Amino acid sequence: KAGVTQTPRYLIKTRGQQVTLSCSPISGHRSVSWYQQTPGQGLQFLFEYFSETQRNKGNFPGRFSGRQFSNSRSEMNVSTLELGDSALYLCASSLVTVTDEQYFGPGTRLTVT
Amino acid sequence: GENVEQHPSTLSVQEGDSAVIKCTYSDSASNYFPWYKQELGKGPQLIIDIRSNVGEKKDQRIAVTLNKTAKHFSLHITETQPEDSAVYFCAARSPGGGNKLTFGTGTQLKVEL
Numbered sequence: 001k002a003g004v005t006q007t008p009r010y011l012i013k014t015r016g017q018q019v020t021l022s023c024s025p026i027s028g029h030r031s032v033s034w035y036q037q038t039p040g041q042g043l044q045f046l047f048e049y050f051s052e053t054q055r056n057k058g059n060f061p062g063r064f065s066g067r068q069f070s071n072s073r074s075e076m077n078v079s080t081l082e083l084g085d086s087a088l089y090l091c092a093s094s095l096v097t098v099t100d101e102q103y104f105g106p107g108t109r110l111t112v113t
Numbered sequence: 114g115e116n117v118e119q120h121p122s123t124l125s126v127q128e129g130d131s132a133v134i135k136c137t138y139s140d141s142a143s144n145y146f147p148w149y150k151q152e153l154g155k156g157p158q159l160i161i162d163i164r165s166n167v168g169e170k171k172d173q174r175i176a177v178t179l180n181k182t183a184k185h186f187s188l189h190i191t192e193t194q195p196e197d198s199a200v201y202f203c204a205a206r207s208p209g210g211g212n213k214l215t216f217g218t219g220t221q222l223k224v225e226l
Binding site for chain 1: 114147149154155156157158159162194202204210212213215217218219
């Protein structure tokens with residue numbers, strides 16, 4: 001069974017631009033969560049989607065948004081990029097309920113210049 | 114919200130020795146505690162987890178213990194091998210937070226020959 005896939009793997013953007021990252025969960029998984037990983041702040045929860053609805057949201061500004069499609073694939077968008085948005089963005093999927101394990105993808109490395 | 118502290122930040126052991134990483138959490142209602150291993154350039158990999166109704170869980174050379182009273186849990190790796198070298202993260206999940214995981218700051222484990 002294929003794991004969580006994320007595209008693109010690497011991205012370079014300029015301050016002020018916007019970016020869209022994509023995540024395809026493990027087949028059959030319906031919950032997708034996004035995390036930001038930086039050396040200074042570690043792994044921080046961005047949001048979770050389940051059945052195309054945002055189920056939970058972390059403490060990030062409104063420039064960070066996401067959505068989930070009917071096939072469970074998810075995208076996250078960051079508008080008006082800032083230098084501090086440079087990070088590894090990780091997607092994790094789980095089967096259905098909150099008792100299920102989460103499996104992470106390889107991440108998208110975003111660099112903002 | 115939940116807060117997870119992890120120690121030590123770096124750990125160096127000789128091949129064949131045991132390694133122990135400790136975490137404490139703040140929310141007594143937290144009920145799920147996974148451990149992830151992250152190698153360079155990869156996403157976190159789930160290696161073992163424990164739920165609040167269990168005190169200990171083992172999987173070959175890896176074990177996790179949970180002390181709910183003290184609100185701490187630990188990862189034990191026995192007979193360490195060079196391929197165990199990586200960054201290890203503990204995490205906790207609170208009820209009502211969906212699939213949101215709160216992570217510790219990570220432990221860089223180095224297994225020396």
